[in-house]
Amino acid sequence: MxxxxxxxxxxxxxxxxxxxxxxxxxxxxxxxxxxxxxxxxxxxxxxxxxxxxxxxxxxxxxxxxxxxxxxxxxxxxxxxxxxxxxxxxxxxxxxxxxxxxxxxxxxxxxxxxxxxxxxxxxxxxxxxxxxxxxxxxxxxxxxxxxxxxxxxxxxxxxxxxxxSSTKIRTALQSGDIETANKYLGRHYSVAGRVVHGKQLGRSIGYPTANIEVKESYKLIPADGVYAVKVCNKYQKFDGMLNIGQKPTIGGENKTIEVNIFDFNQDIYNSEISIEFVGHIRDEMKFDSLDDLKHQLEEDEKTVRNCLSKL
CATH class of the missing domain: 3.40.50.620 (HUPs)
Incomplete structure (x- = not known):
């Protein structure tokens, strides 16, 4: 082309x-x-x-x-x-x-x-x-x-x-990934650069890549936890992603963080793309980091099951 x-x-x-x-x-x-x-x-x-x-x-x-x-x-x-x-x-x-x-x-x-x-x-x-x-x-x-x-x-x-594009936007803004993907005929995706975060996830066994999307007009789906595919130029990996303000630790700014399953590489400053496969749950505030870790363990099971059906 x-x-x-x-x-x-x-x-x-x-x-x-x-x-x-x-x-x-x-x-x-x-x-x-x-x-x-x-x-x-x-x-x-x-x-x-x-x-x-x-x-x-x-x-x-x-x-x-x-x-x-x-x-x-x-x-x-x-x-x-x-x-x-x-x-x-x-x-x-x-x-x-x-x-x-x-x-x-x-x-x-x-x-x-x-x-x-x-x-x-x-x-x-x-x-x-x-x-x-x-x-x-x-x-x-x-x-x-x-x-x-x-x-x-x-x-x-x-x-x-x-x-219509409007219907797809509305679905994404409500976290209805399944409807958006059906209308698109593919998985909705967001691309960005991996940047440094506070590395809290690493301390509870769930290290995350923080994604910075430079285009302010790009639609980011509703806050919550998602089953995703993480893509670079050469490979696709399974992962679970959180969009939100991390209320359990008193976060103030919205972040996009993805835990890539079975992955241990340094990808800081690289460009990756996230394909949204399914919405798992809304963002929640937990009483402790232990409670958060327990929920993440349950989320991982749900996400892996979701992605296994592709």
Missing amino acids: KIHLGTETINEIENAVVTTGTFDGVHIGHQKILSRIRDVADQTNGQTVLITYWPHPRLVLKPWDNNLLLLSTFPEKANLLELYGIDHLVKIPFTRDFASMTPEEYIRVVLHERIKTSKMIIGYDHRFGKDRSGGLDELKSFAPKYNFEVEEIPRQDIEEIGI
């Missing part, structure tokens, strides 16, 4: 089959669109093109709104899109000037002049252009003038599976 920063330097793409959108999370609703453009491209000896915007439009148009949390960073989204058969990923810097383009300007400049779109395939609710004033009607109206075809993924094809 080739990643293009903007559209200004794109060379002509043969029979460009195009879709566009934020595609946050690349969930199974998105995957229906990706599968369709791949099929059309294969039938026409063409190439698939996905136009997306970064930063997320809401981060630019509503910078005061801190409530938007995303399911995927741009690198995560790019990796997923490549897996689903995208040949060209066009990353358009989303600015206020870009947001002010009329629907026809967008169609003429981006779709026609720069990408030379052969066929445009969109979801039923796709909007574009200034004040989100463009949609399927505008695409169909201008398609003959700019020499491309338009296909809409029908409403029922998307809605019958009841998927």
Whole structure:
């Protein structure tokens, strides 16, 4: 997959089959669109093109709104899109000037002049252009003038599976990992750097890797204990992870800490990815470290059982 920063330097793409959108999370609703453009491209000896915007439009148009949390960073989204058969990923810097383009300007400049779109395939609710004033009607109206075809993924094809990025965010924020994973078609993941912590876990037999997620907009699931897969470039390990403030020891800041099973390596400052498999319990405050250790022993049994079913 080739990643293009903007559209200004794109060379002509043969029979460009195009879709566009934020595609946050690349969930199974998105995957229906990706599968369709791949099929059309294969039938026409063409190439698939996905136009997306970064930063997320809401981060630019509503910078005061801190409530938007995303399911995927741009690198995560790019990796997923490549897996689903995208040949060209066009990353358009989303600015206020870009947001002010009329629907026809967008169609003429981006779709026609720069990408030379052969066929445009969109979801039923796709909007574009200034004040989100463009949609399927505008695409169909201008398609003959700019020499491309338009296909809409029908409403029922998307809605019958009841998927949206908003529903997935809501599930994750309530700790409902199973529903989120079902809608994503894979395990939800969070990546970060391993940093030094207080090393309390080591004193009770459960050493943990503290994970620092640099992207403030990345959605972190609800506080609690989770069964996870811990991934580096080469391997996957089983583990149990805690998100929260560690109330038993009077913690004040939220942390993400993972105990990697059957593992004894120095991974400080390395990048790892966490795949969430199941929610085990909510975070709890215990009367003593002995009580906490006993609960962790029970948690480990539950987590190992959960992961053994994969």
